[in-house]
Amino acid sequence: MAVHQYPLDKAFLAATWLEALIYGCFLCVFCFGVYIQVISTKGRNTHNQVMFIVSIIMFILATLHVAMNCFRLIRGFSDFRDTPGGPVGYLGNLALWDHVFKDTLYATQSILGDAVAVYRCWILWNKDYRFIIFPSMLLIGSTVSGYMVCGLYTSVDPTATVFNPRLTDWITTFYSIAVAQNIITTGLMAIRLWQGEKKSARYRVDKGNLMPVLRILVESAALYLFIEILLLSLYSANYNAQYVLLEIVTPTVGITFGMISIRITMRAHQKSQISYDSGNLSEGRQTFGSIPLRRITVNISKHTEDDTSRGGDEKENSMGVAV
Numbered sequence: 001m002a003v004h005q006y007p008l009d010k011a012f013l014a015a016t017w018l019e020a021l022i023y024g025c026f027l028c029v030f031c032f033g034v035y036i037q038v039i040s041t042k043g044r045n046t047h048n049q050v051m052f053i054v055s056i057i058m059f060i061l062a063t064l065h066v067a068m069n070c071f072r073l074i075r076g077f078s079d080f081r082d083t084p085g086g087p088v089g090y091l092g093n094l095a096l097w098d099h100v101f102k103d104t105l106y107a108t109q110s111i112l113g114d115a116v117a118v119y120r121c122w123i124l125w126n127k128d129y130r131f132i133i134f135p136s137m138l139l140i141g142s143t144v145s146g147y148m149v150c151g152l153y154t155s156v157d158p159t160a161t162v163f164n165p166r167l168t169d170w171i172t173t174f175y176s177i178a179v180a181q182n183i184i185t186t187g188l189m190a191i192r193l194w195q196g197e198k199k200s201a202r203y204r205v206d207k208g209n210l211m212p213v214l215r216i217l218v219e220s221a222a223l224y225l226f227i228e229i230l231l232l233s234l235y236s237a238n239y240n241a242q243y244v245l246l247e248i249v250t251p252t253v254g255i256t257f258g259m260i261s262i263r264i265t266m267r268a269h270q271k272s273q274i275s276y277d278s279g280n281l282s283e284g285r286q287t288f289g290s291i292p293l294r295r296i297t298v299n300i301s302k303h304t305e306d307d308t309s310r311g312g313d314e315k316e317n318s319m320g321v322a323v
Contacts, residue, residue, distance in 0.1 A: 114181045
């Protein structure tokens with residue numbers, strides 16, 4: 001039985017509305033991430049600087065993408081409402097410059113997110129290139145297929161859809177690689193963190209430090225992976241509802257990246273604060289919250305009188321009190 005198609009005009013409206021909603025969440029995540037980076041003066045290194053620059057690029061791409069969707073939506077339902085085909089004819093035209101530009105932004109954001117995942121794998125595996133050979137090959141395949149689709153948009157028939165035979169193989173390849181890339185890179189990072197936790201467990205008596213980081217990584221990547229799997233399934237079924245998920249991928253990639261960076265940075269800051277306080281205690285220094293207390297000496301004189309001798313010696317003692 002044929003699947004009842006979701007109306008294109010409703011799909012475009014729902015996609016733009018949902019993307020704007022998720023973009024608002026991404027805006028909050030980005031602003032908080034910038035705030036964390038600015039106030040975090042300790043532990044700043046090349047890796048943190050790279051992540052900060054990437055977050056700015058992702059925010060710019062997501063902002064341009066949602067702006068283009070709003071521009072297209074307003075133009076379609078106002079300027080083209082009385083033309084043949086109406087708003088759907090305009091919004092569904094793949095060869096228009098604004099559509100090509102919008103999907104190029106989406107492809108760039110997705111490829112950038114995959115590249116960051118490969119980079120994190122490389123860092124976690126002590127910059128051993130053997131562990132990122134296959135993910136890097138997938139990244140190249142994703143780049144070729146993603147931009148090939150954007151290039152083919154300019155030459156397809158104006159009435160063609162994304163389910164056109166010239167596009168289906170490339171689009172399916174791009175979606176499939178995105179799913180496989182997410183699973184592989186997340187799995188590699190999870191294995192590395194688990195190995196580190198297992199090796200350090202024999203020398204440690206307190207609670208593990210790497211397992212919470214592993215949980216942060218898996219939880220944050222799960223959202224993006226779920227959307228990509230659902231998007232691939234809907235596109236393979238030739239269902240128009242895939243447009244709704246397609247438009248929310250761009251801000252979702254930014255949210256996934258931002259949440260991983262924020263949660264790991266905050267945890268590292270918390271651990272460094274605990275280590276600082278523990279160091280003060282191990283050195284015999286007491287603290288009030290995070291403020292170290294200064295030791296001062298208070299001299300106390302004690303006079304004793306011997307009643308039997310009526311003139312006994314007076315003794316004076318001193319002691320130190322920590323304040």
